[in-house]
Amino acid sequence: MKPPHRSRWTGLAAVLVAALALASCSPGDLGSSDGDKVSLTFLVDNSDASVRPAEGLAKAFTEKNPDVEVKVEVRPQGGEGDNVVKTRLSTGDMTDVFLYNSGSLLQALKPAETLVSLKGEGFLGNIQDTFFPTVSAGDEVYGVPIGGAMGGGVLYNRAVYDRLGLQVPKTWAEFMANNAKIKAAGVAPVIQTYQDTWTSQIFVLADFHNVAAAEPRFAEDYTANKTSYARSPAALKGFQRLQEVHDAGYLTADFASTKYEGGLRQLAAGEGAHFPILTFVVGTLVANHSDQADDVGFFALPGDDAAKNGLTVWTPAGIYIPKTTEGAKLKAAKEFLAFIASSEGCEAQTKAYAPTGPYVVKDCPLPDDLPRAVRDMLPYFDAAGRTTPALEFVSPIKGPALEQITVEVGSGIRSAADGAALYDRDVEKQAKQLGIPGW
Amino acid sequence: MAGPRRRHRAGSVYPHWFYLPAAVVYGTLFLVPTFASFYFSLTRWTLFDHEFIGLENFVVFFQEPALVKGLTNTLVYAVVTSGLKVVLALPLAVLLTSDIVGRAYLRSVVFFPVLVSTIGVGITFTVLMQPNGGLINDALAVLGVRGPAWLTDPSSALLSVALVDVWKGVGLATLIYIAGIVSIPSEYFEAARVDGAGRFTTFRHILLPLCRPATVTVVILSLIGGLRSFDLIWTMTRGGPGFTSDVIASVIYKQYQAGFFGLSTAGNVVLFLVVTVIVLPLSWALGRKRVEL
Secondary structure, eight states: OHHHHHHHHHHHHHHHHHHHHHHHOOGGGGOOOOTTOEEEEEEEESSHHHHHHHHHHHHHHHHHOTTEEEEEEEEOOHHHHHHHHHHHHHTTOOOSEEEEOOTHHHHTTOHHHHBOOOTTOGGGGGBOGGGGGGGEETTEEOEEEESOOEEEEEEEEHHHHHHHTOOOOSBHHHHHHHHHHHHHTTSEEEOOOTTSGGGGGHHHHTTHHHHHHHOTTHHHHHHTTSOOTTTOHHHHHHHHHHHHHHHTTOBOTTGGGOOHHHHHHHHHHTSEEEEEEEGGGHHHHHHHOTTTGGGEEEEEOOBSOGGGOOEEEEOOEEEEOBTTOOHHHHHHHHHHHHHHTSHHHHHHHHHHSOOSSOOSBTTOOOOSOOOHHHHHHHHHHHSTTSEEEOHHHHOSOOOTTHHHHHHHHHTTSSOHHHHHHHHHHHHHHHHHHHTOTTO | OHHHHHHHHHSOSSOGGGGHHHHHHHIIIIIHHHHHHHHHTTEEEOSSOEEEOTTHHHHHHHHOHHHHHHHHHHHHHHHHHHHHHHHHHHHHHHHHHSSOTTHHHHHHHHHHHHHSOHHHHHHHHHHHTOTTTOHHHHHHHHTTOOOOOTTTSTTTHHHHHHHHHHHHHHHHHHHHHHHHHHTSOHHHHHHHHHTTOOHHHHIIIIIHHHTHHHHHHHHHHHHHHHHTOOHHHHHHTTTOSTTTTOOHHHHHHHHHHTTOHHHHHHHHHHHHHHHHHHHHHHHHHHHHHHHHO
């Protein structure tokens, strides 16, 4: 009985030892710091608007601090990118510094468990107070801003407006009246680009300034499950208007098969007059259609009341440090964040990529040669009460299926009321996943 | 303890612990994840922590509006692709086993799409199927036909992807049929010719019944392939426009992408059960067939 028994256990032990030896060689061991030189890796998404400023910052920072090298690493955008970030954080395999959304998406990373708190760091004093709620959890602050604020609204072709003698609309009724005249003149009034599904959400998301103007408590009540898109008449309007422009036949003919770059081309060429979108695409517009860039202006998505007309604003993304960054790297990472949140940091970003809106770092003037569409956006920031942060920055809950639902509503597959009700259920799933009280 | 030892002495020449390496690999890579996924399907899981919530994920998953659509779409897709493959592959195989010029070359042409990566095929056809400026609709326009908006029209998106799947998979089905036809003894055909049977009669009464095993294989393979289809649909439409071309696998993938890890695991458990329910009786029936033949 004994001898075979022992050999059985020996075999098991050998396999276990081998498995343990394999498991201990995790990729985290490959980090490098030769001598006094510290090397930081910096993970950003692969869009132009992220990579170019990030590389500009890395270069400028290394010029200033020759003993720290910053390597930019890219990841996919959207849902796939979210999963890369979540998986790397939860397995302790995150880069030393990384870029990620501020606002509701940040909460899903469980910042208290995974990120280094920056509370008490001196460089936070350089940042405008409006930014902090979007990168905080509890009392702690976790990130510094990269890039400028963005507006969600309507890019429009000024040449078409001049030719038809139109005025920038302040209310939805004026907007629809303009659309009727534009259509009569043989131009497609509204450009939509549903091959990039996220672009379909603008009528709903950029309407939030108007929702908040009508129902100032909407964000709190929405987070507490006391109101919702289907229940609130003001919020439902976003879905209804998306359906309205489709039903009126105002969309470009190939809206279902166009990507947003194609939409920008149609706008620049005057084939379409309005393009509801986020202003970060202005960089692409200038790069691809520099001759017509001055023909393109911008206005906020109009609501019911001209007196309350204002802009829904997307705050910049954040730069965060995961808890796995320690020692000399942590010190260097904090220095890098301090650099990003300084006027030198803004300058490096401006040099690398045309700003899409005002910076939220203090003493960061914008250059004079801004594209026309970005200049049109600035007056909203100058007057009090004319900007509202988008809902995803004042509530932790954003349903992940909104873009598919708005594609359906915007293509006439599903009615506005039905779409809003479906989105409510999507929101409920997300709220439960985040463990928010009241759901 | 006594039982296995006795069996070991009687049957195998190797001690049992020779099985251990394979058992460890199989256990850690297959058994543990499978049973862990049964557990995680009962939790709300964020990768950072998880909370036990009983069967709620399954309730939510079955209420998912895209799921009903996804289930019907999966069935439609599987039936359409496997039906079309049979209908197209059989005549192709008959043609490619007859005496024609350049037979070997034509066979490789038919088989070629099978070798191309699915993602590559998907991206290529997405470009070809562009409603404005895509090659397919431009070609149709020359003939005076206004082509449909293949992938962006909710009523045709799923069928367009199914057509591409057929284009890609018909080569394999043809190959199976060719093997089936070639293995029919030529005596049958000679006897039929002596009895004065024409080409159609030979096809109907000799070829068709005798290549039934090939038909069964083609149907089963393409049906299973259709049921678990994901890559082509995801590359070409991402389940869109909206939810109109979602299949079960893409519904599950979207839950995973949205960070609903517990929910998507529950979806995978459901998919596992569905596939088991379909495949177990099938493989049992096939096994019996083999004995009968």
